[in-house]
Amino acid sequence: MTIFKTLSAEDRVSTKTLLHEAIPITGAIVSGNYGTFPNDTNVKNFTHGMFQSVYDYPYLSSSANHIFDISIGVSTESGLYSSITEQQSKKNNIYNQMAQVLMGYDKDGNIQRFDEDGDIVAGGNKINDAIFISFSRLLVKDEIKKGSFELELGTQTTYATPFSERIKIQDTNAANSYRVNSPAGEYGILYAGESAGTTTLEDNAQPGDTTTPVGLIYYQAGVVVLSASVFLDDNDGGVLHDTGGTPDMSGPSGDHFDAMITGSAISASADAIRHRIYNLQFNNTIELNSTVYFCRAKHNEFNYSANPTYLTGSQIRVKNQATDIPISYITSIGLYSADNTLLAVGKFSEPIRKDSNIELTFRARLDY
Numbered sequence: 053m054t055i056f057k058t059l060s061a062e063d064r065v066s067t068k069t070l071l072h073e074a075i076p077i078t079g080a081i082v083s084g085n086y087g088t089f090p091n092d093t094n095v096k097n098f099t100h101g102m103f104q105s106v107y108d109y110p111y112l113s114s115s116a117n118h119i120f121d122i123s124i125g126v127s128t129e130s131g132l133y134s135s136i137t138e139q140q141s142k143k144n145n146i147y148n149q150m151a152q153v154l155m156g157y158d159k160d161g162n163i164q165r166f167d168e169d170g171d172i173v174a175g176g177n178k179i180n181d182a183i184f185i186s187f188s189r190l191l192v193k194d195e196i197k198k199g200s201f202e203l204e205l206g207t208q209t210t211y212a213t214p215f216s217e218r219i220k221i222q223d224t225n226a227a228n229s230y231r232v233n234s235p236a237g238e239y240g241i242l243y244a245g246e247s248a249g250t251t252t253l254e255d256n257a258q259p260g261d262t263t264t265p266v267g268l269i270y271y272q273a274g275v276v277v278l279s280a281s282v283f284l285d286d287n288d289g290g291v292l293h294d295t296g297g298t299p300d301m302s303g304p305s306g307d308h309f310d311a312m313i314t315g316s317a318i319s320a321s322a323d324a325i326r327h328r329i330y331n332l333q334f335n336n337t338i339e340l341n342s343t344v345y346f347c348r349a350k351h352n353e354f355n356y357s358a359n360p361t362y363l364t365g366s367q368i369r370v371k372n373q374a375t376d377i378p379i380s381y382i383t384s385i386g387l388y389s390a391d392n393t394l395l396a397v398g399k400f401s402e403p404i405r406k407d408s409n410i411e412l413t414f415r416a417r418l419d420y
Contacts, residue, residue, distance in 0.1 A: 055358060056388065059345055069340045072200075075191050077119060077332040084213075086110050090323040097319045102142050103184075104322035118188040122322045125150055126313060127165055130180035135314045142318065150184055150277070154270055156235040166277055168265050170231040170241055179267070181280035181313055183325055192274035193336040198226040198240060200335035201269055204247050205282060206328045207292055210300050215330050217249030219282065219291075220259040223269050230271070237272030241265050244282060244291055251293040254286040264291050283309035283328075299328065340419055347385050347414040354406055355380050379407045385416050 086094040086109070093110035103123035109116040125147030126133055126140075136143060148163055155164040155172075164172060166179035187196075201223045206215030226240030244266045245259035246252045257264045267278040284290025285298050288310065292298060301312040301324040312321050355378045381403035387396040398416050406412060 056392065057347075057353070059347070063346045063348070064343055065346075066341065066343045069342065071338040071340055072197050072335045073193075073338075074335055075333060077329075079330045079332075081108055081119075082106060082329045082332070083327045089327055090320075095323075095326070101139060101318055102146055103186075104319050104326070106326065117190060119191065120188060121184075121186045122326060123184045123186075123318055124313065124321050124325075125182050125184060127151075127178070127180040129165065129178065132181060132310055132314055137315055138317050143313075146184065146318070147182060150182070150275070154234055154236045154239070154268075154273060154275060154277070166268060168241075168279065170233070170239065170268070172233060179277060179279045182267075183278040183280065183282075185276040185278070187274040187276075189274065191336060194339045195237070195271045195337045196269065196274060197335040197337050198230055198238070198271060199223060200333075201226075201240075201242070201276070202334065203242075203276070203332050204330040206330050207252055207283070207299050208249070209298070211327065215248065215328075217252045218247040218330050219244045219252055220247035221266055221278070221282070222259060224260050224262050226269075234270065236270050236275075239268050239270040242267035242269055242276070242278070253291055254293050255291075266291060280309055280313065283325075301325075301328075342420075343418045345387060345416040345418075347416055349382070349406060349412045349414075351408050351411050354382065355408055357381075377408050379405065382406050382412070385414055387416060387418075 081094075083089055083092055083095075086092050093112070094107045094116070096105045096107070096111045098105075103121045105111070105121050106119045107116040108119055123146050124143060126136060126143040127147050128144060133140070133144070151165060152163045155166060158164050166182060168177040168179055203221040204218050205221065206212070206218050208215055208217035221242050221244050223240040224243050230238045230240045232238055241262075242265065243257070243262050244253060244264045245257045245261050247259060253264060255263055266282050267276065269276050281290040283292070283299050283301065285292045288298075288308075290298075298308055301309050301321075312324060316324070357380045383400055383403050385398045386394050389395055396416075396418060398414075404412065
């Protein structure tokens, strides 16, 4: 009588399936549905003042889900650093904390700055003034799907609903050209293209172009790093057309983005940036790993039951005649460890007949 049967390597196979779901975050959710800007009830500011959290409902509600955190960071290498009058050290700390996690250290032990094109060895332009959007794990799951990220920002001089001038930021062609030289995993380059308006971008790039890099997206970490260039004109090192004027960010020292960085607290800067989000969407990724065990019952196996009720008066219950062959009914399959400890059980919807004239193969799948 067979009770346990050892599974060999040929009896199991492992598979990986990637599931995706669309995550749309409209500007109305980010800033507009709950309260009057900037006193939105779905936005939470903290006493430490280092970042702002955004929820899909008023954050005090039990139904609220955390969507993302937003903050800004400034490197000491930035030309604006010495001019910062509000939270200078905190803005630098934010930059360094994000850089050391996402970019790591160089051979001399120094924190590497964010590189515009990801080619750290070749040098090139660095992102010294950065906007950080860190998405919650609830939305990102295992990672952001490469090539699915889109962010539209209003870039006209004055705030309006809807924005008549917008740029669309995408990780164009990221599925084929992502980078792997980050301690946080894979990341792609974000490019800007005109979404609305005719003179929004200095080079008139269209969505899908790879001519105007404006940031980085870290897929497994769920973090977007935007360059301050998305709100600056070309005279100030930005990507916007200078004839249209720069967006009014409502900073205390003026309407320029540089003035906001130097003269506003992080929470006020986060308000201004969030208020410019017209639309944001991406697909997340859920990695489903499965192991399939092929449990084979040959013709001479599992035809008898160890259950005491299988017998009555030393006779097999399911036999009508003494000459009948033994019959069993399989109701479940158990997977055991090497020391015969039960690890998993699979139940059938109905008993399955088994006798010496029948061979069966069952597929037991474990998802994790």
